[in-house]
Amino acid sequence: MPRVIVFDEFGGPDVMHIVDEPIPTPASGEVRVRIEAFAVNPLDLMMRSGASPAPVPLPHARLGIEATGIVDAVGPEVTGLSTGTPVILTAVADPVAQGAYAEYTTVPASQVIPRPTELNVVEAAAIWVAFSTAYGALVETAAMQRGDRVLINAATGAVGRAAIQVAREVGAVPIALTRNSANEDELFNIGAAAVIATDRDNLIETVGHHSDGVGVDIILDLVTGPGQRQLSEVARTGATLLAAGFLDSRPAPAPARTVKFHRYKGFVHTLDPEVVGRMATFLSAGLRRGALRPTVDTVLTLDQIADAHRRIEAGTHRGKIVLTVE
Incomplete structure (x- = not known):
């Protein structure tokens, strides 16, 4: 059996x-x-x-x-x-x-x-959750547009890597956030426009440098917890903050700035056949071009x-x- x-x-x-x-x-x-x-x-x-x-x-x-x-x-x-x-x-x-x-x-x-x-079979088993989460959060929920500056927390994880590629495919500017500067080359190879490593860089100063002092348009927080408040400090007023992870189970304080806050749950979209159709079309097009992997x-x-x-x-x-x- x-x-x-x-x-x-x-x-x-x-x-x-x-x-x-x-x-x-x-x-x-x-x-x-x-x-x-x-x-x-x-x-x-x-x-x-x-x-x-x-x-x-x-x-x-x-x-x-x-x-x-x-x-x-x-x-x-x-x-x-x-x-x-x-x-x-x-x-x-x-x-x-x-x-x-x-x-x-x-x-x-x-x-x-x-x-x-x-x-191949192994790649097919590994692609859907990460890319549907990244696409659902950034495109369907945050309405990411070409030129948007997107800060991606926990960028070396599966969803973070997918989010970098999805942002690139749309024409946005993915800024990868990682704890370890040793990950920098790998994140640039995936498609990050900039890499911020918390063991080396000051988050607020570095985001200011990469956003002309304005702040980012979208934050994809794949960790949540108390660190979310500091992330909100680098958002422009009216930016979108997406809490799409649960690596830190501690409560997250209120954002430091006025942002559009969404707690993203993937099943909201993956159980909707119309959204799944859009996700599949986006994924297939990116795979054909070699932009998504x-x-x-x-x-x-x-x-x-x-x-x-x-x-x-x-x-x-x-x-x-x-x-x-x-």
Whole structure:
């Protein structure tokens, strides 16, 4: 029988284990996907540890919101998709029950898109969450325009890297913020117009230099917490501040300046077929031009899932950790 990763209690990576389950049958409007590879995201670690903002019923909880695979079966009322089609999952609305850490899963047919031919299986598993988050926050929510100066916090993470590329593709000016100046060359290679390293640079002075003293138009904060107030100090009046991360769970104080504040949640857009269509079109165009590309740190196998979670907890990864399903 197919293998599925589950956990019966909250805790460290070792609470996850593999069980055998029957192949699921797609309901009306659903497709069954044979998973070829999936990526690990911070939300997975929060769910497994018991820190998820949404309740996770135990036992036998699943994980996984990002994957690619082959349509293996279609349920009644499904049109436009056939078996054998390579797809990317655009949303797993109930990862506890249908998570992608498995050999098979079922999802509504509206929550998959054809896999771009420019991507191999590993890249396809690593691209959607990061780029849909960056696009959804910057384009759909902040209405980013050509020439906008965009400050991107935690720029070396998967979403930060995607945001740099999305901003470049639109014609905006991505300013990457990182804690370590050793990341500078890598961030410039991704497409950053400027890099601010907090171990070397004064944030306010350096942003002033790169914004002609005006401040930035958009801030994408992928950390949040108390540091968000200092970020708001480098915004121009009326700028947009997007809180799209949760690396720091401490409360964030009120912004220091008058900004348009949004707490961005990706599912608002990834469960909307019209927005997903725009995201997919943008992604496909950028891939064809070679302007967009996911960064993959490590490729492991399904039975190495605990090692994958440990690597993310250690904070040593650069890009996505992807697990192949063999």
